[in-house]
Amino acid sequence: MEKTKLERSNRDETTRVRRALLVETAITCFVEQGIARTGMRDIATKAGVSVGNLYNHFPGRDDLxxxxxxxxxxxxxxxxxxxxxxxxxxxxxxxxxxxxxAYCADPVSAILTVEITSEALRNPAIEDLFSGNRALLxxxxxQVIADSRQKKKHAITTSGLVIDTIEGFALRVGLAGKKPRKRDTEALxxxxxxxxxxxGN
Structure with a gap:
């Protein structure tokens, strides 16, 4: 019984590590080649696994x-x-x-954001995957900026504009291939x- 539990635990850990490797490899491929030009075979080859093994973990690119x-x-x-x-x-x-x-301006994150945004324009299911993240932000x-002078609805609109500003500047910095400088952060x-x-805020 103990041996079976240990074997299951080892299998689970192996699966977790393999999935993490495949996702990291997919991110690398998406950044280097673009999502539209990356096939499952490309990801499998770069990860050093068979295409069948990749499909065992992720049935398709959208799952990645x-x-x-x-x-x-x-x-x-x-x-x-x-x-x-x-x-x-x-x-x-x-x-x-x-x-x-800092999160958005990372060069890999910036390129991936552009790729996923492009993909989301063509595929509403992809847009749905990420829309909850924006809503959370x-x-x-x-909640932080709303006060007695500002209604929640106005605070939500303002927050969206602030987030757009952060993301736009972060993309410009990140797509230049540089880490953000202290003065970039301070200016923003x-x-x-x-x-x-x-x-009135």
């Missing part, structure tokens, strides 16, 4: 993208947790901007704070 969406959700949960741990709204805004900008920031934060504190 779904796994990437779950990884993104976990990464954004870290951003949300850092914001939730803040003592005051200004600190929470600082934390949100810095954390989310908007809700997190809206200064811009967001000015936007939030003018006109």
């Amino acid at each position: 993208i779904a796994e990437i969406a779950q990884i993104e959700t976990a990464g954004l949960a870290d951003v949300v947790a850092k914001v939730a741990a803040c003592d005051d709204p200004r600190q929470a805004v600082d934390t949100f901007v810095k954390s989310y900008f 908007i809700d997190t920031l809206a 934060l200064s811009f967001v704070i000015r936007a939030l504190t003018s006109g």
